[in-house]
Amino acid sequence: MRANYKMQRLFVADDLASGAAFDADPQQSHYLAHVLRLGEGAEVLLFNGRDGEWSARIAGKTKKAVRLEVLEIQRPQPVHPDLVYCFAPLKVGRLDYLVQKAVEMGAGTMVPVITQHTQMKPGIDRLRANAVEAAEQCGILAIPEVREAVKLEQLLAGWDKERRLIFCDEDASTNNPMATLRSIQERKLALLVGPEGGFSDDERRMLRALPFVTAIPLGPRILRADTAAVAALAVIQATIGDW
Amino acid sequence: MRANYKMQRLFVADDLASGAAFDADPQQSHYLAHVLRLGEGAEVLLFNGRDGEWSARIAGKTKKAVRLEVLEIQRPQPVHPDLVYCFAPLKVGRLDYLVQKAVEMGAGTMVPVITQHTQMKPGIDRLRANAVEAAEQCGILAIPEVREAVKLEQLLAGWDKERRLIFCDEDASTNNPMATLRSIQERKLALLVGPEGGFSDDERRMLRALPFVTAIPLGPRILRADTAAVAALAVIQATIGDW
Numbered sequence: 001m002r003a004n005y006k007m008q009r010l011f012v013a014d015d016l017a018s019g020a021a022f023d024a025d026p027q028q029s030h031y032l033a034h035v036l037r038l039g040e041g042a043e044v045l046l047f048n049g050r051d052g053e054w055s056a057r058i059a060g061k062t063k064k065a066v067r068l069e070v071l072e073i074q075r076p077q078p079v080h081p082d083l084v085y086c087f088a089p090l091k092v093g094r095l096d097y098l099v100q101k102a103v104e105m106g107a108g109t110m111v112p113v114i115t116q117h118t119q120m121k122p123g124i125d126r127l128r129a130n131a132v133e134a135a136e137q138c139g140i141l142a143i144p145e146v147r148e149a150v151k152l153e154q155l156l157a158g159w160d161k162e163r164r165l166i167f168c169d170e171d172a173s174t175n176n177p178m179a180t181l182r183s184i185q186e187r188k189l190a191l192l193v194g195p196e197g198g199f200s201d202d203e204r205r206m207l208r209a210l211p212f213v214t215a216i217p218l219g220p221r222i223l224r225a226d227t228a229a230v231a232a233l234a235v236i237q238a239t240i241g242d243w
Numbered sequence: 244m245r246a247n248y249k250m251q252r253l254f255v256a257d258d259l260a261s262g263a264a265f266d267a268d269p270q271q272s273h274y275l276a277h278v279l280r281l282g283e284g285a286e287v288l289l290f291n292g293r294d295g296e297w298s299a300r301i302a303g304k305t306k307k308a309v310r311l312e313v314l315e316i317q318r319p320q321p322v323h324p325d326l327v328y329c330f331a332p333l334k335v336g337r338l339d340y341l342v343q344k345a346v347e348m349g350a351g352t353m354v355p356v357i358t359q360h361t362q363m364k365p366g367i368d369r370l371r372a373n374a375v376e377a378a379e380q381c382g383i384l385a386i387p388e389v390r391e392a393v394k395l396e397q398l399l400a401g402w403d404k405e406r407r408l409i410f411c412d413e414d415a416s417t418n419n420p421m422a423t424l425r426s427i428q429e430r431k432l433a434l435l436v437g438p439e440g441g442f443s444d445d446e447r448r449m450l451r452a453l454p455f456v457t458a459i460p461l462g463p464r465i466l467r468a469d470t471a472a473v474a475a476l477a478v479i480q481a482t483i484g485d486w
Binding site: 104 | 340344347348349380381382383418419420421460461462463464465466467470473474475476477478480481482484485486
């Protein structure tokens with residue numbers, strides 16, 4: 001919500017340090033040279049998910065590439081968010097949105113989870129590209145790790161018992177997510193959001209029976225999965241997260 | 244998040260009562276007859292924002308229209324949500340989304356607000372259509388009222404002093420929105436979300452100086468306006484709203 005969209009932010013693979021210089025990749029070079037039409041000397045912001053955010057200047061342009069020269073660090077690399085966000089993939093359009101929002105809301109790791117009602121298997125590359133794009137656009141320096149998709153049973157079988165798994169359950173026994181969240185002892189948290197069709201009854205029974213799982217309600221209305229994701233992340237971050 | 248997307252829900256203008264019968268409008272008739280290919284006797288759900296949700300059956304089909312016969316009430320009309328949602332219009336795509344999400348999150352009234360950094364003036368009809376579509380898709384029976392757009396100054400000048408206006412301020416003096424929200428006395432609430440570029444410094448000063456305004460932070464990350472809307476609505480609903 002802040003007007004810092006002025007200077008172009010680019011995610012790069014290269015290491016960032018004062019004086020470092022490299023060519024932007026072909027896509028970014030095209031964007032800088034022909035879409036933004038930035039000339040030599042123009043400044044941009046660079047981040048790589050490791051070295052913080054740096055100012056850089058366009059040091060030269062060839063037909064093939066735009067040369068970037070790293071200037072000064074603007075923001076140090078933050079601690080990588082610990083929050084693990086497990087989600088059943090949605091249809092592509094909504095999935096792009098869901099990933100983008102999860103990045104904005106501070107998810108550190110994203111795990112696509114295949115459930116009984118899951119509609120599709122996600123393209124991991126597309127998820128990663130969405131995560132990078134969201135970070136570029138929203139001034140976020142930590143790029144979430146996007147894991148390979150797993151079946152719900154696998155996810156739960158291999159779960160780290162010291163990480164509390166919060167799942168959004170329209171039939172949760174409480175109607176107060178705050179009190180439930182505040183009662184959580186674990187510092188390590190994960191959120192599980194089901195597919196558009198919701199979890200199956202079997203899945204909900206299985207989840208509720210697990211000692212490391214906490215079910216929270218998300219109000220009286222039926223939320224679409226992508227809305228539920230943002231709502232749950234907001235409530236978690238504001239109650240026991242990094243807000 | 245529940246699998247109740249099976250039976251088609253339609254918003255209709257007509258009064259709903261047992262035995263009532265009427266033709267679906269041309270667009271809905273086309274959708275029922277030629278997209279869903281529903282035959283005579285097929286059942287749908289109808290709501291009009293006044294009479295609750297009713298089952299209905301396709302009583303007949305002509306070239307021009309699908310005739311609907313109202314059967315039984317399924318859910319009574321809920322109390323209309325009191326929450327007033329004031330928002331600076333965004334670019335069309337994101338605006339559609341923002342309206343849809345606000346409906347899901349329980350906004351009762353929507354007020355487009357023109358601020359210094361607002362990009363565009365919204366088409367009210369499109370906003371209303373989005374609100375109806377979101378209600379149709381998400382099982383919501385109360386269609387939010389969509390007001391005409393107003394300038395921020397006008398909105399504040401005519402404000403009901405008994406309604407607390409919560410606004411998302413990245414520079415709020417606290418980092419704990421929960422405590423701030425719990426300290427609110429008023430039962431009547433409104434949320435104000437700024438444009439993509441945020442509020443201007445003048446606007447923030449003006450808002451902070453008003454006795455009926457409460458500023459809340461939305462965490463350490465910069466949220467896009469449409470994300471901030473869902474996040475703020477979630478935190479408000481969960482803390483002092485209708486969850």
